[in-house]
Amino acid sequence: MKTRNTIQLLAVLHAALTLNLSVAEQKHPNILLILVDDLKPALGCYGDPVAKTPNMDALAARGMRFDRAYCNQAVCAPSRFTLMLGSHSTSTGLYNLGSHLRGLVPDAVTLPQYFARQGYRTESLGKVFHIGHGNQGDPQSFSVPHFKDKVIEYLDPTSTEGGKLTREEALFTNQKLGQIRSLPRGAAFESPVAKDTDYADGRVAEETIRRLEAARNRRDSNDTPFFIAAGFVRPHLPFSAPKRYWDMYDPAKLPMPEYEEAPKGAPAVAVKRGGEIRAYKPVPTHGEISQTLKRRLIHGYYASTSFVDAQIGKVIRALDRLRLADNTIIVLWGDHGFHLGDLGIWTKHTNYEQANRIPILIIAPGVTTPGSSTEQPAESVDIYPTLAELAGLKPPSGPQPIDGVSLVPVLKNPAVRVRDHAYHAYPRKKLGRAIRTERYRLVEWRPLGEPEAHAEYELYDYESDPLERKNLVADMPSVLRKLKETLATYPAPIASSKNRRRPVAASPQIAHKPLTISAYVRPASPNGVILAQGGDRQGYALHFLDGKAAFDVRIDGKVTRVMMKKRVKGLIRLEATLNRKTMSLSVNANMPPISRVGIQKRDLSHTAQTINQRGTTIVPLEVRPMANGDVTIRAKDPDYATPGPDEAQQFLD
DSSP states (O other): OHHHHHHHHHHHHHHHHHHSSOTTTTOOOOOEEEEEEOOOSGGGGGGSSSSOOOOOOHHHSSSEEEEEEOOOOSSSSHHHHHHHHOOOOHHOOOOOOTOOOHHTTTOOOOOOHHHHTTTOOOHHHHHHHHEEEEEEEOGGGGSSOOBBOOOOOOOOGGGGGTOOOOOOHHTTTSTTOGGGGGOOOEEEEOOSSGGGSHHHOOOOOOOHHHHHHHHHHHHHOOOOOEEEEEOOOTTSSSOOOOOHHHSSSSSGGOOOOSSSSSSTTOOGGGGSSSSGGGGGESSSSSOOHHHHHHHHHHHHHHHHHHHHHHHHHHHHHHHTTTTGGGOOOOOOOSOOOOEGGGGGEEEESSSSSHHHHHEEEEEETTOOOEEEEEEEOOEGHOOOOHHHTTTTTOOOSSSSOOOOOOOHHHHOOTTSSSSSSSEEEEESEEEEEEEEOOOEEEEEEOOOTTOOGOEEEEEEEEETTTTTTBBTTOOOHHHHHHHHHHHTTSSSOOOOOGGGTSSSOSSSSOOSOOOEEEEEEEEEESSEEEEEEEEEEEEEEEEEEEEEEEEEETTEEEEEEEOOOSSOOEEEEEEEEEOOOEEEESSSSSSSOHHHHHHTTTTOOSOOOOEETOOOOOEEEEEEETTTTTTEEEEEETSSOOOHHHHHHHTTT
C-alpha cells in the first residue's frame, strides 16, 4: 500500500510540474489550427461594438491578439498557400484560385508535413486548403484523408431555384467549370430555422470534437501528439446561418459603410467594382446596390460570424473537457479580410486595409500572457516558423522559400519587434505589391518584368486618413521614397502560374553581350511597353513615354535612358542597340517599304518575348508585319530557335 501511495504521489507531482512548464518546454505540444474563411477583425475582442463573438473573445483572453496582422494575398487559395508554405505568393507564383501547389512547388514541405516528420499525426477538416475552381487541395499534407464538407450550402429550396446547381456551388465542387455563366445564381443569404449541424460548420465542429477525443486516447496510450487543422467557411458567402444568429442583431444598429467612393487619385487598376458579390441574387449584376440590400448583406456577415463563433466555442470547450488545453498551442487565423461596401467595394481581392487586415490569435500556455495584445506587424507566413519554434522544432528550411519570421519573441514580450512592416500582394492586370507599416501603406502596381518607370503607386496614411480617402503619393515624397526602398529589398516576383510557359527572368545576364531589338509598331496610345525584360537589378525596356520612344537599361539598379525628342505616330520602326560601350535608339532609320494595309489589322505594341528551347533565357525578337496581314517573329540571336506560329501568336492576342 505504501508503494502504491508513493507512485500516486509521484504521478501528482509530475502532473503539477508539467502544468508549470511552457508548451515549448513540454515534449511535443499539440497544435490546434483554427482557420476561418473571410473573417475580418469584426470581433468583440478587436473592439467591434456590434459583433457578438463571445467564444473568440474568450479565446483572445487566453493568449495574445495581434492587432496589426495581415494576410499575404486577399484571396482564398493563395492566402492558404502562404500559411501552409511560409512563402509569399510572389515567391512561388501561386497567385490564383486554380493554382496547383505541387505543379509549381512539387517538393514543398507544408506546415503539417513538417510536423508529421516530427512524429505528429496531422489531420484536416473543413476548409483548410482551397478545394474548387479546378483545385483539389493538397492531400499529401496530412496523415489521414481530409474531412471535406460544403462551402456553398443552402437549406431553403428558393435559394437555388428549386434545388438547381448554382454558379458558386459548381465552382467549389469542380463541376461544369466551362459552363459557369449558364448556371443560375444562388441566394446571397438565407436564415432558416435550423440546427447548427444542418450546415457544414456545425458538422465540422462536431467531427473536430470526435478527432480530439481520439487524439486524447492516443496521447494517453502512446503519447502521439496531434496537429489538427479545422477550417470553417462562414462568414464566406452565401451568408447561410440559422435564424437564431440573425436574431442576435438589430439591423438598424449595424455599421454601414462610412465612405463609398474610390480613393481620390488611386490608379484605376487598384479599384474593384463588382466581382464575387455579383454571383449572388438579389444583388444586381450591374449598377448600384440599394441601401436596404447593403444592410441585409452586412446583417448576414455579422450573423454568419456569430454562427462560426458558436462552433469554435464548442471545439474549445471540448479541448478543456478532455484536459488537452494546457499542452495545446491554439492559433485562430482569418484567411483575409472583407469589404462591406467601404470604398464602394464588396468581398476581397484588393490591396486595401479591409481586404488584408486579419485576426490572428495565438495561445501558447506558459509563453503568452493571457489577455495580451501587440502592435507587431504580423503576416500569415509567420505562423509556420512560429509554430515550429513553439513546439521546440528546428526552424523550417523549405525547400520552398521561408519568408516568414518567428513571432515567439513577441509572444513573450508584446513590445518586441521582429520587423517594422508587413508585406502583401494582389495581382490584377498588374501585380500590386504592398508594404504596410504601423502608420502607412505603399502599393506598387507594376506589370511583371517591366521596369519601375512603368509602375503606379498608392500611399495612405492611416493616422490621418483611416478610410483611405486619398492617395498621398504626390503629398508625401519622402515617405514614398523610404517605403519604395523597403519594397526594393524583396526579391523580384515570380511569374504567375498562368504565364509559366513564358516566364520573366528575374535578373537577365546582359553584361558583355551585344543586344539589338528591332520592331515595327503602330502605338495604340502614347504610353506603353514594346519589349521588356528583367527585374529590380538588371534589365531593359523599349517603350513609349508621352508619345516619345525611349530605351532604358538597368544595371545594378541604376537606370540609363536614351529618349527621342519628338513624338511619333503611325507606323514606325524602332531599333535599340546595346554593347559594352554604348547604347542607342533610332526611329524610322532606313525603314523598308511595308504595306500599311497589313499592319492596320494588328496592333504590335504588345510585349514580344519567347523562351529558348532550354527554357531558361528570354531573348529579344524582331517583330515584322507582312503585306498580307501576318506577322513574323524572328529571334535576333542565332543561337536560339525562332518560335512557331502558335507560340508567336500568344504574344499578339
